[in-house]
Amino acid sequence: MPSVTGWRDFGTFACSNTQRLEKSNFVDQIRIFARSGHGGAGYKHFRRDKLTSMGGPDGGDGGRGGHIILRGNSNLWTLLHLRYYKNVLADDGERGGDNNRTGRDGEDIIIEVPLGTIARDEETGETEVEILEDGQQVVWLPGGKGGLGNFQFKSPTNQAPEHAQPGLPGIEGWKVLELKVLADVGLVGFPNAGKSTLLSVITAAKPKIADYAFTTLTPNLGMVEYRDGKSFCIADLPGIIEGAAEGKGLGHRFLRHIERNSILLFLIPADSKDHGQEFQVLKNELEEYNPELLHKRFIIAVSKSDMLDEELKAAIAAELPKDVPHLFFSSVAQQNLQQLKDLLWKELNG
Template sequence: MDKANFVDYIRIFCRSGKGGAGSMHFAHTKYNAMAGPDGGDGGRGGHIILRGNTQLWTLLHLRYYKHVHAEDGENGSGSNCTGRSGKDIIIEVPLGTIAKDAETGEVEAEILEHGQEYIWLPGGIGGRGNTFFKSPTNQTPEHAQPGEMGREGYKYLELKVLADVGLVGFPNAGKSTLLSSISAARPKIANYAFTTLTPQLGIVPYRGDQSFCMADLPGIIEGAAEGKGLGHRFLRHIERNSVLLFMIPADSENHKKEFDILHHELEKYNPELLHKRMIIAVSKSDMLDDELKEEISKELPENIPHMFISSVTNTGIVELKDSLWEALNTKVEAE
């Protein structure tokens, strides 16, 4: 997905509809000029609703949608007629979208399923007409309620990519090459840092008709948790991945140090990320002999499975897909 077409952060001003005023009206019939109150209630103001849509992968369609105003409810009228409710506004968002209040930063909603709806800003309630206030002791109430005001304020929509597997590694670790070799995704590949500037998603076919989703995330650098490099712009996407695949190139000067830096940056950003399933893939391993593979294996953590792969020669790719599939479909035991 081209950088210009991937938008994962939007600030918009929202205002739900005002409720319609209740009617203060008295009935006048042919044979009874004082038939009593018959003022109807006001209509509800329009809601602003978020709805999940699996066909969307970005917030691009909302880029120039800076002000969202729902319709006001209509006023009530005589003959106990209730005013029409204001039309709701439905904002379609990709799965993984988080809605926040711009002032407090409070998370107000998370959209994780297709068709899931959340009333983000409820419309104002319509006012009661004077019929509602009729009682045995007050047969001719001469008041009705005004409609309730709608809600308004600046809001944030933030997308965290939903993928089964997230590729984690330094720039030029071979993440984009792997994704392009095992899926139909075509991320930009070049021999310089930060080739990938936005998350790239690919559907990886597995045995039979099965598949899983893999995300190529922009590379980490040391200090990413403090905002260096692409910083938080990409780290938040890792939170939605079920399995983390650490990519460490075979030609790295220090494989253990590279993994430790990646691991440490995730821990500083969000310690809960360390509870996810992890697999280490040593990429570009077609240049290694058995002796070098054994030396590298000794450097890597014993408690995290690792394997040697080459996206160019397809070495170890089938075994990698098997390991990822097993990790995705094995229940995590409660600690």
């Protein structure tokens, strides 16, 4: 059974190890033409040998067409390996043979994908398969059933059937494979809110950090080591700007990754002009993209708070919504980082 990590084994996106998603090789959506194999035709044949001149029907059934199968692989984190395979075509089943021989089934193609991959039909937009677990294997496009040979049509009233069935066609069409990051916590904020800096100090991830907007162009993942050997996964997503749901900035390309996160950690810098308004703008963008995102648990973390005294912290806290837990921290000064981990763990396991 071939698989596609080479060609027939197309090679997951889990957070089992700390990973950095580089701009050059992070591919989270591809378009391919896929076709499962056609079923082999049944065979019409009558037994003939030196001892039998007028034997009965012995035509065999056709083989099944090859399936196209998706399989989750926790060692993959991008769809890059599929970028150059625009046509995925499974083999057809073989025709049946004489002496009731069934044709060989078409070889299946296994496409290995990251965890969090969704397969959709391009024309209808319908979600066909979702891969969430390592080793999960789903027949995405089943091969066509092989046709019946004429032996199958023999009956007391029809001792010499003259027909056999053709095989059923496979399924074909343009398909879209889309990756949504699997992480426990997603960092949400405007560009330059300090998301990448936070990720770099509480995990072993090494995201690009610079003093300009949109430093992060692709999601970065890291494992946060917690107490007693426990850990959870956190994702640094590209910054959101007002109008992102309509495609401004990096648009909704990366907003879809937020859909997978259990908790959304909103990072608002201490030097923001209006902390409450900034949170509301971010929240509105999520609602515009997908109203169901508002059902997730929110936490507000005010970054760069080493520049604040207690009076300023109290004033900022008064601007924030009362029903969302908040915390002040500083990545650079290493302030309240353990308290932030404690809050995230409590919300994840509450």
